[in-house]
Structure formats: C-alpha cells, structure tokens
Amino acid sequence: MSDAPPRRLEAFVVEGLPEVRPGDDLALLLAATPYEHGDVLVVAHKVVSKAEGALRRLAEVTPGERALALAREHGKDPRHVQVILEESATVVRAERGVLICRTHHGFVCANAGVDASNAPEAGTIVTLPRNPDASARALRAALPSRPAVVIADSFGRAWRHGQCDVAIGLAGMAALDDWRGRRDPAGLELRATAIAIADEAAAAADLVRDKASREPAVVVRGLERFVTEEDGPGAAALVRPLAEDLFA
Amino acid sequence: MSDAPPRRLEAFVVEGLPEVRPGDDLALLLAATPYEHGDVLVVAHKVVSKAEGALRRLAEVTPGERALALAREHGKDPRHVQVILEESATVVRAERGVLICRTHHGFVCANAGVDASNAPEAGTIVTLPRNPDASARALRAALPSRPAVVIADSFGRAWRHGQCDVAIGLAGMAALDDWRGRRDPAGLELRATAIAIADEAAAAADLVRDKASREPAVVVRGLERFVTEEDGPGAAALVRPLAEDLFA
Numbered sequence A, B: 001m002s003d004a005p006p007r008r009l010e011a012f013v014v015e016g017l018p019e020v021r022p023g024d025d026l027a028l029l030l031a032a033t034p035y036e037h038g039d040v041l042v043v044a045h046k047v048v049s050k051a052e053g054a055l056r057r058l059a060e061v062t063p064g065e066r067a068l069a070l071a072r073e074h075g076k077d078p079r080h081v082q083v084i085l086e087e088s089a090t091v092v093r094a095e096r097g098v099l100i101c102r103t104h105h106g107f108v109c110a111n112a113g114v115d116a117s118n119a120p121e122a123g124t125i126v127t128l129p130r131n132p133d134a135s136a137r138a139l140r141a142a143l144p145s146r147p148a149v150v151i152a153d154s155f156g157r158a159w160r161h162g163q164c165d166v167a168i169g170l171a172g173m174a175a176l177d178d179w180r181g182r183r184d185p186a187g188l189e190l191r192a193t194a195i196a197i198a199d200e201a202a203a204a205a206d207l208v209r210d211k212a213s214r215e216p217a218v219v220v221r222g223l224e225r226f227v228t229e230e231d232g233p234g235a236a237a238l239v240r241p242l243a244e245d246l247f248a
Helices: A026-030 A045-052 A065-074 A078-087 A132-142 A197-206 A234-238 B026-030 B045-052 B065-074 B078-087 B132-142 B197-206 B234-238
Strands: A008-013 A040-044 A055-057 A088-095 A098-103 A108-110 A124-126 A148-157 A160-171 A217-221 B008-013 B040-044 B055-057 B088-095 B098-103 B108-110 B124-126 B148-157 B160-171 B217-221
Touching: A008 A197, A026 A040, A026 A045, A026 A132, A040 A045, A040 A197, A045 A124, A045 A132, A045 A148, A045 A160, A065 A078, A065 A088, A065 A098, A078 A088, A078 A098, A108 A148, A132 A148, A132 A160, A132 A234, A148 A197, A160 A197, A160 A234, A160 B160, A160 B197, A160 B234, A197 A217, A197 A234, A197 B160, A197 B197, A234 B160, B008 B197, B026 B040, B026 B045, B026 B132, B040 B045, B040 B197, B045 B124, B045 B132, B045 B148, B045 B160, B065 B078, B065 B088, B065 B098, B078 B088, B078 B098, B108 B148, B132 B148, B132 B160, B132 B234, B148 B197, B160 B197, B160 B234, B197 B217, B197 B234
Parallel strands: A040 A148, B040 B148
Antiparallel strands: A008 A217, A008 B008, A040 A217, A055 A124, A088 A098, A098 A108, A148 A160, B008 B217, B040 B217, B055 B124, B088 B098, B098 B108, B148 B160
16 A cells, blocks of 8 residues: 555536637637646547648548449448548458548547548538647647646447547657556566556546537546656557557 | 536545455445445456455366467466366457457456456466356445446457456446437537447546555446446446457
C-alpha cells in the first residue's frame, strides 16, 4: 500500500459549446472552461475534424471502379465508399454493409472513420483528422493550464459487441501505463503488461457524453499521475503494427 | 439539449479490503461500503475467482500431449498450459509465448484468463470464474442498496497496443447502450450503433485501481441511467459469436 491519498476519478461534460463549424477556433471555444493542473480533456474527433475542415462534399467526389463495385455489393453510396477508400491504407474486411479498414494512421475501424452523421450540412461527410496527434498537441498548446488532450472516436472491437471510445489523438499523457517487470505483493510478475490508459480515459469520458446532444468535450480529473509536461508520442504509440498482431 | 442536470461520473476505490482467500465471503467484505442507489461496483475478477476457489494447484495438474507440445514450443510451464487448454473452447492463436484463446464463456483473451500473478499462494494459478454473470448476480443480491455489479478483467485488443479492462460478468446494468435508429440533431442516423457501456465502466474503474496494491473494487457513480432493477442478460450480451465477427 502506498501513502498516496485514495484515488478518485471525476469526469464531466464541458458545457455551453456551440455547434462547431469549419474554420472555428476550437481551442477558443474550449478555453472558457477552467482546467486544473493534471486535467485530461477528451474531445470527440468529430468536432476536431469539423473545425479543421476534415470534410468532404459528396457532390465533389467521383467514385472509382473499386468504390462502385464495393458500393453495389454493400448497398452504400459509391461516393461515400470512394472517400472511405481514400482514407484507407487497406480494407481489412468488407461484409454486410460495413467496411473494416486500416486508415493511413494505422487505426482499424469501420468505414475508416468516415461518417455522415453529425456532419455540418447535408451532403457532407466527416473524416478523421489528418494527423490527430498533431491536432491534440495544437489544442493543448492553446488551452489555459495545458490539460492533456485526448481525441476520441468510437471503435468496434473484435469478438465483442458494441463500440468503445478509444484515443486516436493524444498530447501530454502517457498512452500506455507499462507494467512490464512490476510485481504483485508476492513478487510474481504481473500478467498485465501495459494498460492502454489513454483508451480507458476516452472510454470513461464517453460514459458522460450524450452523443445525440452536442457534448463533444469531457474533462477527466484524477489522472495527473499520467499527465506529462512533454506532449509525448501520442496515440500513435497505441497502433500495433499488423505484423505484430497476435489477436487478428 | 435535455433539461437533465449535467452529467458527472465519479469513480473511487473501495478501501480497506483484506487479501481475499478461498472461501471468503466477498459480499460481506464489500458490504461495509455505503453504496448509493444507482452505483456500479466494479470488481476485478481475481478476487471473485479467489473467493469462489476458481484456482488450480499446479502440482495437481497432469499435462496432456497437446499441453506438453505447446509448452515446449512457447517456453511455458506445461501444467499452466494444460489449465489454459481446459479453460478454452478453442485456441485462436499461439505465438511468442502467448496463447490467445476463446474461453468456454466465449471471451477471447490471452491464456484464457489463467494467471499466476496475485494468486493466493505459490504454485497456484487463478482461472476466470466459472460463470461470471452468476457471480455478479450473487454479489449484487448480497450487497446493501444492490449496486449494479461488473466483474472486470484486462483484455488485450486486436490492432492496438495495451490492455483495457472489460466486463466479463455483469448484473443490474445494461451491457450495451443501443443507439440504433437514434438520430443526430439534423435527423441523420448515428453511426454508433451500440456503446459497450459495461466495458467502458470497467475501463473507467481501472483508471483508479493500483494493480500492484490490493485495490480490487471500485465504485463508479453517475451511471444510474443504465442501472436496472432486473439483473439483465449480463456480460454474455457482449460476446459476439465467431460467425458474426467482422473484425477478426
């Protein structure tokens, strides 16, 4: 047992945010919240994408042959599929109307994160930020008290129903809490090797958001032991190279 | 926007628990905490397994041929591998000293959840509870104020580094928050189909635990909208049948 005070985590919605539109200064909108030292600000990627203009107008997309074929096969809009393909390094699997893709960032998720819901206007679709770690660093640098910043998206999982929020961008917080070599009270090495704390923070934040309302930002308080002065390696540290993957 | 008060989540460790040993009344140990209506109690499976005697003495295990071969190939104790095989319906993958298994419950995880660390004595290994949903229901029934109960374990994930805690047992809380058919403010159907809130609650709880200390139980407060009078279908609702799996 340590002498540290009992651990406590709090998470609450950043209130009063307007609808975010292309060109908005997201940091300015988020700066009204009084952050405390060691806070972690979790932001749904959608508002980061919108502010950065990571959007595509379907009317301006010309589907290629592969997009046309996949769209036919899966009952999707071929322009939407074209954008998914442009956002993807590889299509891992295509079945029952869902394309599981590895994005250029290395994330494996449905439709390469391309989404028509919560878009700023009809006929527009939202993509993932070009470089979510850079987006997180920029946001952090512009916020008072420099909270750690997690940019989150909801990903499906292998073998389990439902989605969980995970970190796709990160600044100022360790992505992993590495337990390799640490031991239990009896001196045995712990089975857990590294806890994906940035993903767990994204998941905790998701529990307080209402996806249908406009609640894209959540403060998670109580993780200061993981918050770092340096921005660190970001969520890129969570991407497991295909060749290393044991699970899939 | 709803008129509901702003959402807030809190999570804190249940303090003062002794080391749990086979035959201990875990509910009695956990009953000293004053739960509030709508609380979710997240318990690391390890203490549930220990209290229930879900343990194996290595000295009493006779490895079969397959265990001997796998142990040789992966540098593991053949008796440990034998227990892993007994806990598994199938071995999904075996590589670099890790066996990724589908347990009899349907969970896909490293070594079928069999673990030597934090065991009650040397030469003993801990398995997952036989029926974690039943364990959760029994615990809930025996606790004052009947908090929802999540039994958690740390699982690795496909394509991402690190482990996250997930729900392997559940009583009194929806496993999934189903968003199918719900719409964004513009009337477009949301991409997210179902949020694995029980897994997210397990993840949130994990952020406050210290795995090396004895902090196996965490109260998560602020999820009362997901807490149900009925025990519900449990974490079994999170298991995706192999045939349906899009991701792996």
